[in-house]
Amino acid sequence: MSARANILGRLKAAPARPGPDLPPWTPPTYADKLARFRQMAEANHAEIHDVTAETWPERLATLLNNRGVGRLMVAPGTPRGDTLLRAAAQGVALPTLVPYDRAVEDLKDTLVHQVDAGLTGTRGAIAETGTLILWPTAEEPRLLSLLPPLHIAVLEEDALHDTLAAVVRDQGWAAGMPTNALLISGPSKTSDIEQTLAYGVHGPKELIILLIKKGE
Template identity: 45%
Template sequence: MSSARDNILQRLRGNRVDLEQPEQNIPPLEAWSAEQRITRFTENQEAVHGEVHTLPADQWIDWLAKELPKRGLHQVLTGTGDTGNQLGASNIESCVFHQYDQPIESWKPELFSQIDVAITGSRCGIAETGTLVLMPDRDEPRLMSLVPPVHIALLDATKLYQSFAEVIEEERWADGLPTNTLLISGPSKTADIEQTLAYGIHGPKQLITLLLV
C-alpha cells in the first residue's frame, strides 16, 4: 500500500492550504472549590442515571458488605491490585469473588454470562461533565468496566478535576497514553428506538461511584 500512501501525501502536499485559524483564548472557568467539584460531579453523574455515594475513605468495604447482598449481586469480579486484594480478604457474606487473573481467552463465556458486578478503582474524575476517568491495566483489565451488568468504581475525591482539558494538562497526557484510556459518564445507554432512552444496551445497566472523601 506504500503507493497509496505516497499518492495521498503527495496530493496533500501539492495542495498546500493555509486556512484562517481564529483560535481564541477562552477565559478559564471560574475555579471551583473541592466541595463544588464534588457537588457538580454528583449532580452531573446523577443526571445521566449514575449513582453516587460519598463515603469516608475507610468505609467503602462496609458499604459494599451492606449493599451487595441487598441488591442481589453475588458473583463479584475484582482486579488483582490493592482494591481487589482488599475485597478478596473481606469475606462479605453471600458474595463469591472472582479475580480477573487470567487472560480473557480462557474464560470469555463466564465473563459474559456469569458475573453480576465488577468493582474497580479509577484514575480521576471530571466535575464539569460528571465523568470517571479509567486507565485499565494488568490489574484492572478493560472489560471489567464494560461487560458485567453493574459497575462499581471507587473515586478518590481529591482526584476530582474541573474539566477534561485540565486532566490532560495536569496529568501530562501529551507525554504518552497507556493502551486504553476511558471517560465514562453514566451507564451504557441508547436512544436508537424512537429516541427513547434505554439503559444497559451493551455495557453496564448501572454505574455506581463510591466517592471517597
C-alpha cells in the first residue's frame, strides 16, 4: 500500500462527523474607502503620493531624484512600465531604467545587486488593511516587487475594495487563480529581535504608493 492509500484509508475509516454550516460573517464596509486605505497603508509604513494619470512619471522622477535612486527597474510590456520608458525617452529626468526583460537566471546579479528600486502596477487594493493586490505576469515578474530595496506601486483609486472577502467574491478569483497572487501591506519588516520593528529585512525597505486619483 502507498502512503497515500494508507493515509486516505485511515481518514475514510474514521467515524463520520457532520460539517457545520458556515455561520454568517459580515466583513466590514467603509463609507470612505480611500480614507481607510490611506490610514491603514500609512500605518503599514507605506508612503502614499497622490498623482494624476498624466503626470505621475514627472512626480516619480522628482521623488526618486530626491532620494538619490540611480537605477529603477521596470517591466516592459506593461502599461506602467511602458509609460515610464516613453517618459524617459521624452526627456523626463528619471533614473536609469533597467528593464526586467529576461528570465531571472540571466538577471540575478542585476536584481540582487544593481537596482535601487522597482516599479509595478497593481490589480487594486484593500481598504480594510491598506493592502495592495498584485498578480505578477509574464511581463511583470514576481521579484520586481520584492528584490529592489524600494518598491513603487501604482494604484488607481477606482480599484479600491472594502475587504479581501469582497474582492475575492466580486472578481470571482476562485474561477482562475494566477500562478502567484500577492497581497502586499507595507515594506518588508521583522520584529524577531526583541519585538523591535525593523524594515527591509529581506524585501524592500520602503514602499511608495502612487495613487492615481479618480477623474484627475
